[in-house]
Amino acid sequence: KAGVTQTPRYLIKTRGQQVTLSCSPISGHRSVSWYQQTPGQGLQFLFEYFSETQRNKGNFPGRFSGRQFSNSRSEMNVSTLELGDSALYLCASSFISGGVAEQFFGPGTRLTVL
Amino acid sequence: TQLLEQSPQFLSIQEGENLTVYCNSSSVFSSLQWYRQEPGEGPVLLVTVVTGGEVKKLKRLTFQFGDARKDSSLHITAAQPGDTGLYLCAGAYSGSSNTGKLIFGQGTTLQVKP
Numbered sequence: 001k002a003g004v005t006q007t008p009r010y011l012i013k014t015r016g017q018q019v020t021l022s023c024s025p026i027s028g029h030r031s032v033s034w035y036q037q038t039p040g041q042g043l044q045f046l047f048e049y050f051s052e053t054q055r056n057k058g059n060f061p062g063r064f065s066g067r068q069f070s071n072s073r074s075e076m077n078v079s080t081l082e083l084g085d086s087a088l089y090l091c092a093s094s095f096i097s098g099g100v101a102e103q104f105f106g107p108g109t110r111l112t113v114l
Numbered sequence: 115t116q117l118l119e120q121s122p123q124f125l126s127i128q129e130g131e132n133l134t135v136y137c138n139s140s141s142v143f144s145s146l147q148w149y150r151q152e153p154g155e156g157p158v159l160l161v162t163v164v165t166g167g168e169v170k171k172l173k174r175l176t177f178q179f180g181d182a183r184k185d186s187s188l189h190i191t192a193a194q195p196g197d198t199g200l201y202l203c204a205g206a207y208s209g210s211s212n213t214g215k216l217i218f219g220q221g222t223t224l225q226v227k228p
Contacts, residue, residue: 004156033214043157043202043218056215090156094214100145100164100206101214105156 002027004106006091012112018079021109025072025093031055032074033103034066037088046089049074078111086113118205120219127193128227135188135222137203144206146186147216148177151200193226200224 005024013019025032033056034046045058049068066076072093078085088110092103119138127133137146145164149157161170163179163186170177174197176189186203200223204216 031214033216035218042220043204045215045217048214050214056213058215092156092214097162098164100162102147102159102162103214103216104159105149107154107156 004091004093004104006089006106006109008109009107010110010112012114013081014114015081015083017081018077019081019111020075020077021089021091021111023074023076023091023093023106025074025091026095026104029093029095029104030072031094031101032068032072033092033094034074034076035090035092036060037090037108038086043090046076081113083113085111087111118203118217118219120203120222122222123220124223124225126225126227129194130192131226133190133193133224135201135203135224136185137187137205137219138185139205140184141207142183144183146179146183146203146205148186148188149202149204151202151221157200157202190224193224195226195228198224198226 007022031050033048035043037043047066048056052068063079068074088108090108092105094101094103121136147162148160151157161177166181166183168179174191178187200221202221203219
């Protein structure tokens, strides 16, 4: 099976702009989670979508939003970008094994806000 | 706030040495996972532990889950340069182990010198 894919891999934006990142999960995986990774804060959970519904949400402002389509592909959007939004954004799709969700990560999208 | 404390943050050792990485929390996990991440890539799942006291081995890597399910450790025997990378522990709390919401530790950067 193909792994989790994320596009684009790199993105440069300026403050105030908005950005949309895309994630295609592993075939058959219905859950997609998004994380923000920075050197200072590490990996922080943004939100999770399952069957087109947001199932879990982290502690991020409303500028961060997402959605999931019927084919399980997911997008996340960040509006009114701030310098602090510069980070690696990781997407993971989940497979349930023994009642535990095992996550498979994509390579990430490196967002730089100038 | 649910926190996972990982130690040490940085580790630089010579090839052939042994090392242990620790992951601790004041809260009980339903499950805990260990990941390894290399530069420019997403984390890769190494192991999932679910039962208190559980020990799992993956070649030279030994993973242990504390009896109370509040802590975990990763021990590497005879480290090799190929073990170099960022090691991350991630926990799922009660009610979310079968969802895609994980709380990550800050990570341990391991450098193994030849």
